[in-house]
Amino acid sequence: MTRILLVEDNELNRSLVRAILSRTREPVLAGAALSEAGSLAEARALLAGAAFDLVLLDMHLPDGSGLALAQELQSTGAERPAIVALTAAVLPAEQAATLNAGCDAFLAKPYTSGQLIEAIGGLLN
Amino acid sequence: MLPVIFVVAGLFLLVFVRAVTGYVRTGDRLHAATILVFLSVGTLYFLQVARVFVVLPEWISVAALVLLLGQPVFTLRLVALVRPLSPYVTGSWIAAWIAVGGAVVLTYPLTDAMAVVFVGYFVLGEAVAAAFLAGEVRRRAGAPRVRLSAAAIATGLFALGMFLAGAGRYAGDAAQSFAVASRLVALGSAVGYLVAFVPPRFLRQQWSARTAYLLMTRLLEQSTGTPEETWARFARLGTEAVDADLAVVVSLPAAGRPEALVVAGTTRDELEPAELAMVLEYADSPGPTRVGERRHGHFVTRVPLTLHSGQAGVLVLLAVRPSLFTVDDITLLGDLGRQAAVIAERSQLTTELRGVVEQLRAANHAKSDFVAAMSHELRTPLNAIIGFSELMRDEEPTDDDRRQVPTEWIENVYSSGRHLLGLINDVLDLAKVEAGRIDLRPEPLTVDAAVHEAAAPLRPLVDAKGLTLSVGVPELTVRADRLRLRQMITNLLSNAIKFTPEGGTITISAHDGDGAVHLSVADTGPGIAEADQRRIFEEFQQVGDAGSRASGTGLGLALTSRLAQAHGGGVEVESTLGAGSTFTLNLPTAPVPDPTGPATHGGILIIEDDPAAASLLRTYLQAAGYQTIITANGGDGLTAARNTAPDVILLDVLLPGLDGWGVLRQLKEDPVLRHIPVVMVSVVEERELGLSLGAVDFFVKPVDRQALLGWLDRRGLIPLPPGARTRVLVVDSDPTGRTAVEGALADQGLIVFTATSGAEALRLARDTRFDLILSELIGPDLDGFSLIAALNEDKRTRDVPVVILADELSAEDKARLGDRILGVLPRAGLAPTDLRAWLDRSMLSGVKQ
Numbered sequence: 003m004t005r006i007l008l009v010e011d012n013e014l015n016r017s018l019v020r021a022i023l024s025r026t027r028e029p030v031l032a033g034a035a036l037s038e039a040g041s042l043a044e045a046r047a048l049l050a051g052a053a054f055d056l057v058l059l060d061m062h063l064p065d066g067s068g069l070a071l072a073q074e075l076q077s078t079g080a081e082r083p084a085i086v087a088l089t090a091a092v093l094p095a096e097q098a099a100t101l102n103a104g105c106d107a108f109l110a111k112p113y114t115s116g117q118l119i120e121a122i123g124g125l126l127n
Numbered sequence: 128m129l130p131v132i133f134v135v136a137g138l139f140l141l142v143f144v145r146a147v148t149g150y151v152r153t154g155d156r157l158h159a160a161t162i163l164v165f166l167s168v169g170t171l172y173f174l175q176v177a178r179v180f181v182v183l184p185e186w187i188s189v190a191a192l193v194l195l196l197g198q199p200v201f202t203l204r205l206v207a208l209v210r211p212l213s214p215y216v217t218g219s220w221i222a223a224w225i226a227v228g229g230a231v232v233l234t235y236p237l238t239d240a241m242a243v244v245f246v247g248y249f250v251l252g253e254a255v256a257a258a259f260l261a262g263e264v265r266r267r268a269g270a271p272r273v274r275l276s277a278a279a280i281a282t283g284l285f286a287l288g289m290f291l292a293g294a295g296r297y298a299g300d301a302a303q304s305f306a307v308a309s310r311l312v313a314l315g316s317a318v319g320y321l322v323a324f325v326p327p328r329f330l331r332q333q334w335s336a337r338t339a340y341l342l343m344t345r346l347l348e349q350s351t352g353t354p355e356e357t358w359a360r361f362a363r364l365g366t367e368a369v370d371a372d373l374a375v376v377v378s379l380p381a382a383g384r385p386e387a388l389v390v391a392g393t394t395r396d397e398l399e400p401a402e403l404a405m406v407l408e409y410a411d412s413p414g415p416t417r418v419g420e421r422r423h424g425h426f427v428t429r430v431p432l433t434l435h436s437g438q439a440g441v442l443v444l445l446a447v448r449p450s451l452f453t454v455d456d457i458t459l460l461g462d463l464g465r466q467a468a469v470i471a472e473r474s475q476l477t478t479e480l481r482g483v484v485e486q487l488r489a490a491n492h493a494k495s496d497f498v499a500a501m502s503h504e505l506r507t508p509l510n511a512i513i514g515f516s517e518l519m520r521d522e523e524p525t526d527d528d529r530r531q532v533p534t535e536w537i538e539n540v541y542s543s544g545r546h547l548l549g550l551i552n553d554v555l556d557l558a559k560v561e562a563g564r565i566d567l568r569p570e571p572l573t574v575d576a577a578v579h580e581a582a583a584p585l586r587p588l589v590d591a592k593g594l595t596l597s598v599g600v601p602e603l604t605v606r607a608d609r610l611r612l613r614q615m616i617t618n619l620l621s622n623a624i625k626f627t628p629e630g631g632t633i634t635i636s637a638h639d640g641d642g643a644v645h646l647s648v649a650d651t652g653p654g655i656a657e658a659d660q661r662r663i664f665e666e667f668q669q670v671g672d673a674g675s676r677a678s679g680t681g682l683g684l685a686l687t688s689r690l691a692q693a694h695g696g697g698v699e700v701e702s703t704l705g706a707g708s709t710f711t712l713n714l715p716t717a718p719v720p721d722p723t724g725p726a727t728h729g730g731i732l733i734i735e736d737d738p739a740a741a742s743l744l745r746t747y748l749q750a751a752g753y754q755t756i757i758t759a760n761g762g763d764g765l766t767a768a769r770n771t772a773p774d775v776i777l778l779d780v781l782l783p784g785l786d787g788w789g790v791l792r793q794l795k796e797d798p799v800l801r802h803i804p805v806v807m808v809s810v811v812e813e814r815e816l817g818l819s820l821g822a823v824d825f826f827v828k829p830v831d832r833q834a835l836l837g838w839l840d841r842r843g844l845i846p847l848p849p850g851a852r853t854r855v856l857v858v859d860s861d862p863t864g865r866t867a868v869e870g871a872l873a874d875q876g877l878i879v880f881t882a883t884s885g886a887e888a889l890r891l892a893r894d895t896r897f898d899l900i901l902s903e904l905i906g907p908d909l910d911g912f913s914l915i916a917a918l919n920e921d922k923r924t925r926d927v928p929v930v931i932l933a934d935e936l937s938a939e940d941k942a943r944l945g946d947r948i949l950g951v952l953p954r955a956g957l958a959p960t961d962l963r964a965w966l967d968r969s970m971l972s973g974v975k976q
Contacts, residue, residue, distance in 0.1 A: 014511040014539050021518055021536065062503055090506035091499065112510035115517055 004034040004126060005052065009045040009068065010060040010088065015111075016040075019058060022115040030126045031119070041065045049075070054083040056125060058118075061089035061100065069103045076104030084125040088113070129179065135310040136172040142317045143169050149325035160205040161324040167198040168285075168313055189235050193228040196245070199252025200224050202282055205324070206256050209275065210263040210448055220252055239296070246293030253286030270334040270456075271370045274323045281319025288312035331455045338368050338456075342463050346470065353478060354435045354471035355389055361467035362391035362442065368463075369428070369456045371444035373398070376432070377410040379439040385411045388440070402445070410441040430457050432464040435471035440464075500667035504550055504681060508543035515540045553682035556614075557666070560689040567608040567693060569799050570772050571717035574637050574644055575600045577609075581616035582635075588624050595632040603637055605644045606717040606799060611690050618683040619648040619698075619710045626652035626708070643696060644716045649709040655702040663700065664688045687712070695798065730754030731839075732773035734764035734790060735808070736782050740828065744777060744808075747832045753839070761785035765793055768800050775839065778822070780809035788820060795821040804842070840926060856880045856897045858888040858914070859932060860906030868901060868932065884908035889917050892924045901952065903932045904940065915947055 006023070010016045016038050023036055037054070039045035042065045045057075057075070061068040068087065075082045087105040089096070100108050107121045143165050150158035174191050177183060200220050206212055227248045234241050260279035267275055288309045295305030322330060342364045349360065362374035373392035379385050385407045390396055398406060405423045420427050425445040434440040442460060515536045522530040559565040578600050582589075589596045605612070623633045631651040638645055655663060667681040688698040695715045702708035731748055735741040736759045745755045756771055758764040761782050768776060776794070780787035787807060794800045807817040807825045814825040824838060855872055859865035860883050872879045880897070882888035885908065892900065900918070904911035911931060918924040928949040936944070936951050 012507050012511075014543055015507065015514075017535065017539060018511050018514040018518075021533075022514065025518060025521070090503035090510075092502065092506075093499075111506040112513040115514060115521070 004030060004056070005037070005054045006034055006056045006058065006122070007037050007039065007045065007048055007054045007083070008058045009039045009042070009063065009071070010058070011040050011063050012060075013040075015060075015088075019118070022118055026115070026119050028119050028123050030123050042068070042071055045071055046074075053081075056084045056086065056122060058086050058088055058122075059105065061087055061091060061096075069099065072100070072103040072105050086118075086121050086125065131307045131310060132172070132175050132179070135314055136176045138314055139165070139169045139172050139317060142321050145321060145327070146325045157205070157208055157324045160201065160208055161320055163201040164198065164205055164320060165317060167194045167196075167201065168317075171195050172310070172313075185235070189232055192231050192235075192237075192245075196224050196228045196231065196248070198285070199249060199256065202253060202256040202285070203259075205278075206259045206263075209278075210259060210266075212259065216255070220255075223248055223252070242293055242296055246289055249289040249293075250286045253282050253289065257282035257286065267370050269368065269370065270338060273334070274326065277319045278323035281316045281323060284312050284316035284319060288316060335455050335459050339459055339463070342368055342459075343466060346463065346466060352474055354475045357467055357471040357474055358434075359389040359391050361464065362389055364463070365430075365442055365444060365460055366391060366393055368460065369444055369446075371428075371446040373445040375406050375410075375443045375445070376434075377407060377441045377443060378434055379411060379441060381439070385441075388434070406443045406445070410443050428457065430460045430464065432461065433468055435468050435475055497666055500681075501554065504667060505547065508547045508550070511543040512540050512547070515543075550682065553686050557682060557686050557689060560686070560693050563693075565611075565690075565693055567611060568802055569606045569608055569694065571604045572607055572609055572612055574603045574605055574646060577605075577607075577612045578616055578635055578637075578646070581613045581620060585617065585620055585624060588621070589633070592624065592627070592629050592631075594624065594627055594630070596635070597632065598635045600635060600637045600646070603639050603644045604717040605714040607694050607714050611694070612714070615687045615690050615698075615712055616646070616648075618687040619712060622683060622710070623648050623650035623652070623708075626650060628652065639716050642716055643713045646712045646714070647709050648712075649707060651707045654704040654706050655700065655708050656704050660700050660702060664698070684710075730756055730771065730773050732764065732767055732771065732776045733757045734759075734761065734767075734776065734782065734787070735779040736760060737779070740779070740808075744830065744835075747830075747835060751836050751839075759783075761787070761790035761793075764790055765800075768794065768803065769797075773803060775842070776803055776805045777826075778805050778807050780807060780811075780813070788816075791817075791820050791822060806838070854880065854897045854899075856882060856888060856891055856900045856902075857932075858882045858885070858900065858902035858909065860884065860903065860909055864903075864932070872901075885910060885914040885917070888914055889924075892918060892927060893921060896923070897927050899949075900927055900929045901932055902929060904936070912943065915944065919947065 008016060008019050010019065020036060020038075023031060023034060037048055037052070039048055042063050045059075048054075049057075057071075059068040059072060068089070072085050072087070075085060082104075084107075085105045086107045086109060087100040088109050088111065089100065090111045091097075091100075092110045097108055097110075106125055109117055109121055143162070146158060146162045146165055149155070150162060171191050171194075174183065174187065200217065203212065203217050203220055207217060227244060230241060231237065231245065237245065257279050260275055260282060264272055264275045264279060291305050291309035291312060295302045295309065298305045321327070326334070345364055346357075346360060358376045362376050365374040366372065372394065373390065375390050375398065376388040377385050378388050387398070387403060387407065390398055401423065402425070405425075406427070409420075409422060409427055410429060425447065427446075428444045430442040430444070432440040432442055442464060519530060519532045519536060519540075522532050524530050556565070575598075578598055582596065582598065586596075620633070620635070627633055627650040633651075634647075634649045636647050636649070664684050666685045684698070691698045691712055691714065696713040699711045699713065700708060701711070731753050733741055733744050733748075733755055735744065735757065738759075741757045741759070745757060748755050756767055756773065758767050761784060764776070764778070767773075778787045778790055782790070785793075787809070791805055791807070794803065794805055801821070804823040805821065807813070807822045808828060808830060809825070810828045812825065812827050817825045826835065826838075857865055857868050857872070857879060859868065859881070862883075865881055865883070869879045869881055880891055882891055884906075888900070888902065888909075891897075902911055902914060903909065915929060918927065918929070929947065930949050931944070931951045932953075933951055934953050
């Protein structure tokens with residue numbers, strides 16, 4: 003079973019990801035389990051307790067930048083989950099910083115459901 | 128032998144003349160002392176020349192010898208001027224002079240023994256003087272050092288000359304050679320003294336040039352730093368250039384006391400209070416500059432300067448020892464001071480420019496940060512809107528092209544849209560406040576009413592979280608813009624609701640003091656860390672947990688704080704982590720209306736000293752239904768304007784005391800009163816002047832009744848005397864809404880007519896004169912735009928004010944309706960008191976909302 007962790011502080015956007023994932027017909031995501039965290043602290047707690055295949059990571063979080071978590075995950079080694087950065091920061095420099103920090107894909111808000119599924123599917127397949 | 132006598136005497140005469148002219152030029156005591164040193168030996172040589180031509184009586188030769196014996200004493204006196212010398216030294220040589228001189232007088236012509244005593248006395252005295260001078264050389268630097276060395280050598284040479292002259296007596300055939308040698312040595316000594324104490328121009332120039340070069344190089348070495356640092360460097364260089372102990376740069380402001388800018392010294396950088404007082408007094412004292420004036424144990428010299436700010440200043444040099452510097456040094460320091468001023472000015476400019484650059488850089492940063500934050504804040508709700516609507520679009524439509532989607536999605540799109548709107552409104556408000564373009568209409572407002580007005584719409588949120596909202600506000604009045612006051616209270620209150628956990632308490636209280644009302648909103652939320660307390664007033668700086676953050680725009684506190692500042696107040700926060708927060712809104716207090724005085728709200732203020740003219744205006748206005756207040760002079764008029772917030776002021780030009788122009792100026796300078804339109808009234812037409820000073824119109828006496836009333840009418844000022852039966856037409860196709868509005872208005876004692884269609888409304892409006900038409904914009908049988916167009920076509924209905932019943936108008940609609948409508952009134956959730964207050968305000972002040 004695919005396990006996905008969503009780290010996003012905005013409740014509406016969490017709800018959106020939830021809805022997109024529940025409606026998708028992408029085979030890889032069939033029956034995927036989604037866990038949600040509203041802050042870096044919550045995300046760290048969840049990551050410590052379970053193994054995830056993929057993290058959807060918002061960059062702008064109340065207790066810091068998602069970049070920090072991406073770097074932490076990258077330093078843990080090869081077994082880390084794939085990371086999709088979700089961010090409202092759209093400047094090229096910011097995008098480069100996200101990818102340098104170890105994110106595997108980058109989605110600028112506002113993203114479409116197609117883009118989200120494509121990014122997740124591409125990494126999980 | 129003879130030619131030598133002539134040449135030496137001639138050269139001595141030249142040196143002597145040079146010393147005397149030097150003294151006459153500068154009045155320097157050193158010059159005087161130098162002349163005395165030359166005088167004795169010069170006289171001797173002059174007498175030798177005279178003896179070639181005439182036979183001189185013996186007593187003249189005796190007198191010349193006695194005078195020559197004074198030479199060591201004169202030399203010691205000169206030494207005493209450049210270094211401290213015990214009076215016993217000079218005293219004992221004076222005693223020796225008297226003793227040896229007496230012996231010479233008694234035993235003339237000189238015996239061999241006497242000659243030995245004579246020369247011994249001489250050589251010893253000169254040697255002592257030379258030793259003292261040589262000792263002083265080591266303490267000095269630069270040109271003074273050169274000059275003191277020359278003086279020491281000159282004194283030594285003089286001793287040698289005397290020794291040679293004495294030795295000549297025993298030289299037999301070589302006596303002639305000894306006499307010539309002694310004279311040449313004496314001449315060399317005289318030149319030495321001249322160099323030391325009356326340096327010729329070319330030497331002075333050379334020294335000055337060298338000193339100037341060295342000083343300038345060192346002054347320019349470092350051209351950064353504050354102006355004070357430049358002056359300190361200049362002062363320090365000044366002490367070295369002229370061998371002073373302390374240098375003080377004093378500024379002499381045109382108005383005000385002299386002030387020591389910097390103090391620099393060789394051993395200390397500060398002055399004793401008594402010294403400071405002396406320096407300041409000396410710096411500011413009139414009269415020409417002298418070198419080394421003696422004041423309070425110091426030798427002081429001042430050099431006039433022009434400081435960097437163009438201000439007059441003085442460099443005061445203090446020395447414990449008499450100074451050797453000359454007028455040229457003062458000129459040099461003056462020139463150096465001009466360079467220092469240029470450097471100081473430049474460094475000041477650089478400092479200022481650096482500050483400006485820093486500010487611009489910070490502003491640029493802030494702007495970039497704001498844009499980045501704004502982009503983020505816009506994208507977050509847009510993400511939800513686009514994402515959910517995309518999901519809806521992707522749902523399979525049913526046969527009749529409808530889709531079934533979860534209500535939550537629709538709710539999410541809706542609330543994201545509302546959030547976006549709130550964000551954009553806040554950003555626009557913020558931009559308006561920052562640009563100073565926010566249109567505030569301050570009026571006396573009751574705090575209690577404002578709090579309830581703001582709290583009512585938030586009640587559902589309070590109840591939903593099970594919070595206790597306790598409001599205890601005493602009867603206080605603030606001067607504020609009604610809408611903005613509500614906005615500020617709403618922001619603080621919704622913040623408190625947001626951060627207070629379920630079951631918590633929010634307390635709103637108020638008190639007054641220091642001319643301000645302090646309205647506090649206290650919550651039992653998590654509190655704000657001290658470090659964050661300043662940050663929360665900045666844009667997009669949200670603190671706290673994620674759930675709470677998501678629901679705000681991050682601009683509420685920034686906006687509230689700016690709005691409060693625009694009102695002349697502010698917002699403060701007091702908070703302890705874990706113990707809740709208290710936000711206090713401070714706003715200027717408004718005077719509590721005097722119940723016996725004139726009515727507090729609205730009306731027309733007439734400032735007119737002629738009772739007949741005032742009474743005539745009042746008659747016109749009252750007959751038309753306006754409330755009036757009359758004051759007979761400008762001062763009372765200004766007070767009345769402050770206390771009653773009139774809608775219009777009619778202002779006479781000719782008034783006792785402060786005239787109408789003065790009153791107008793004061794009105795326009797007052798941040799609160801400047802918004803009140805002022806109409807000038809005078810016997811002489813001075814429209815241009817009136818308008819240029821801020822009046823909105825000008826009426827010439829006698830004022831034409833129709834013109835005045837027409838003017839007021841055009842301004843949208845509708846008379847609303849107390850108790851008048853105002854006729855209002857409500858046009859609303861929705862029966863529920865219509866009944867609600869009708870009920871609310873009827874409760875206020877208004878006569879209410881209703882219509883359900885545009886055609887019906889038009890018919891009624893043509894038959895009956897209405898004071899106000901309240902109409903919805905678009906209904907099944909109604910097009911508000913057509914209705915207004917039709918009303919405009921008929922002269923009976925053209926002037927009737929129209930208010931649109933709507934929650935919100937689009938910018939496009941607003942633009943289309945333009946000034947024809949008086950405002951927009953929200954239909955839903957309208958309490959009767961709100962409606963009445965709104966009508967009062969809009970109709971009386973002609974607010975175009």
